[in-house]
Amino acid sequence: xxxxxxxxxxxxxxxxxxxxxxxxxxxxxxxxxxILHVIPMQEAVAYISIFLCIFSILLVYKTWPKIDxxxxxxxxxxxxxxxxxxxxxxxxxxxxxxxRMLGGVILLFVAYHYLKKRKMRLAxxxxxxxxxxxxxxxxxxxxxxxxxxxxxxxxxxxxxxFRATLIGIxxxxxxxxxxxxxxxxxxxxxILRTSLYVMPFFILALLLGNRLxxxxxxxxxxxxxxxxxxxxxxxLLIR
Numbered sequence: 001x002x003x004x005x006x007x008x009x010x011x012x013x014x015x016x017x018x019x020x021x022x023x024x025x026x027x028x029x030x031x032x033x034x035i036l037h038v039i040p041m042q043e044a045v046a047y048i049s050i051f052l053c054i055f056s057i058l059l060v061y062k063t064w065p066k067i068d069x070x071x072x073x074x075x076x077x078x079x080x081x082x083x084x085x086x087x088x089x090x091x092x093x094x095x096x097x098x099x100r101m102l103g104g105v106i107l108l109f110v111a112y113h114y115l116k117k118r119k120m121r122l123a124x125x126x127x128x129x130x131x132x133x134x135x136x137x138x139x140x141x142x143x144x145x146x147x148x149x150x151x152x153x154x155x156x157x158x159x160x161x162f163r164a165t166l167i168g169i170x171x172x173x174x175x176x177x178x179x180x181x182x183x184x185x186x187x188x189x190x191i192l193r194t195s196l197y198v199m200p201f202f203i204l205a206l207l208l209g210n211r212l213x214x215x216x217x218x219x220x221x222x223x224x225x226x227x228x229x230x231x232x233x234x235x236l237l238i239r
Contacts, residue, residue: 001194005038013051013198014205020055021209026229028052028142029106033232041098042090046187048142049177050195051202056171058206066164071127071155075148075169078131079138080176086139087180093140102141103236109146110226110233127151138173139180145170 001009016031028048035044060067090098130151138144148169156162181187 006194006197008038009035009047009194010198010201013047014201016048017051017055017202017205018209021206022212026109026145027055028145029109029229030232032102032141032143033106033236036099036236041095042186043191045090045140045142046181046191047195047198049174049181049187050192051198052142052170052174053178054202055206056167056174059167060171063164063167066161067168068156068161068165069168071152071165072168072172074127074155075131075134075151076172078128078133079135079144079169079173082132082135082137082144083139083173083176083180084135085132086136086141086144087177087184087186088139089136090140091184091186098140099236102143103233105137105141105143105146106229106233106236110229112146112150113226134169135173138177142174142177144173148173 012031012034015034016027019030020027031048032044035047039047130147134144134147134151136144137147145166148166152162152166152169156165178187
């Protein structure tokens with residue numbers, strides 16, 4: 001990998017996981033548009049998937065007691081099937097179409113963030129459908145989080161349980177995606193080797209995010225993040 005590519009990869013992963021640590025969501029959605037400036041979609045998803053897996057393992061260990069296991073089970077079957085389908089689409093899909101789809105997903109996520117008014121109280125049987133949709137987007141873009149957020153938000157009361165359950169669901173997704181990417185020849189030894197150069201900056205992003213979390217106005221930070229996501233989404237649609 002050339003120096004410029006590596007630097008932009010480091011910037012994307014660093015900023016993405018800083019956002020993920022502070023805001024609790026959207027790290028992949030934020031990092032992917034940056035990384036796509038220098039590497040193809042398949043490689044970008046592979047890099048992000050490595051660090052999402054590490055991030056999830058660290059967090060699920062801390063939040064395990066608060067995870068609503070019933071909600072996780074409701075989504076699990078759909079997630080597994082959707083992931084396999086999403087990785088297959090990533091393998092053979094047109095890069096231009098995939099980028100535009102990602103742009104659409106980002107803009108829909110921002111719209112949902114601002115337009116959600118009240119809970120819909122979804123029945124548990126909807127879990128397979130939401131798991132399937134989230135799995136497909138996770139397999140294609142490492143960005144199934146918004147779909148899971150919609151389902152969990154409308155199934156669970158209490159911020160702590162909501163956050164822990166979402167972490168548990170994303171952990172399943174992020175851990176299962178890695179072997180699927182390996183089998184599909186998307187995640188290669190070269191990518192793993194390069195990720196070692198990025199690892200110190202990933203760790204630094206986590207440390208800075210944790211340190212600055214208590215000193216940042218969360219609402220202001222999220223509003224700025226949403227503006228950046230809108231710009232990223234529009235740029236992916238028109239590029």
